[in-house]
Amino acid sequence: MMVEDTAEGTGETGGPPAVRPYALASIAAGFRANVVVALVVAAYGIVMGAIAATKGISLAELSIMSTLVIAGAAQLIVVDMWADPVPIGAIVATTAVVNLRYLLIGASLRPVFRGCGLGQKLGGIHLVTDENWAITMDARKKGYGTPGFLLGGGLAILVFWLAGGAVGLVFGNRLPEPEVLGLDFAITAVFISLLMGFWRSTSRDLLPWIVTVAVAVATWHLVPGKWYILAGALAGALVAAFGKEADDVDA
Incomplete structure (x- = not known):
């Protein structure tokens, strides 16, 4: 499925097509492609909403947070740590570590946004x-x-995340425990499925994946907090980068 993101050149002599990074057809295609995984995100949102209900968080507060933050792991941490008074310092520090992975994600998106203004x-x-x-x-x-x-x-993702959070907040006390429905494993299953889309070949990917898992598990055991996320990601990325350099040299 190809989505056209260019418009015809203007002027008497024509010209190169004008780039339209946010063409409606492309946005719609992205929405459709993410609906299935968004349904699982909604299930995860139900869990967060149910926890939020026990903390006295209102639907408006939860919805605003979900729209402004839209980061499942970080929001679950915030909701779980919510108390009176709110431990702002601890929440900021913990969620900052968890979301450090977005530095790597943002860097990887440079080719996607190539040619776009700030x-x-x-x-x-x-x-x-x-x-x-x-x-x-x-x-x-x-x-x-x-x-x-x-x-x-x-x-x-945002639409289903908001919907899941609202359902969990309003009806969470009437639902069985997440483990009964398998919701505690839902997000893990999603990430495993998504990872398979990045697999290219055993020779190129096996070693970086093994290193990522090994470093993440070791850091999880040795270092308090969520540093294992960043440690595993950086280790795997470095191994992949050096592997690419070796392939380029051999070529």
Whole structure:
């Protein structure tokens, strides 16, 4: 499926097509491509909403946070740590560590936003999540991973995330425990599925993946907090980068 993101040149002599990073067709394609994973995100949102209900967080407060933050792991941490008074310092420090991975995600999106101005980049980067990022990067390999596609995916995630949070907040006390429905494993299953879209070959990917897992697990055991996320990601990225350099030298 190819999504056209250019417009015809203007003027008497024509010219190169004008880039439209947020073409409506591209946004719609991104939304559709993310609906299935967004349904799982909604299930995860139900869990967060149910926890929020026990903390006395209102629907308006939860919805505003979900729209402004839109980061599932960080929001679950915030909701779980919510107390009176709110431990602002601890929440900021913990969520900052968890979301450091977005530095790497943002850097990887440079090719997607190539040719876009700062305003266009800021317009699409806010709704970047792990899920629509992964789907967009996979789509880019097929020729249609554009800023609009990324934004459409982010909108799908946001809509279902808000809906899930609202359901959990309002009806959470009537629902069985997440473990009974398998919701505690839902997000893990999603990430495993998304990872398969990045697999290229055993020779290129096996070692970086093994290093990522090994470093993440070791850091999880040895270092308090959520540093294992960043440590594993950086270790795997470095191994992949050196592997690419070796391939280039051999070529």
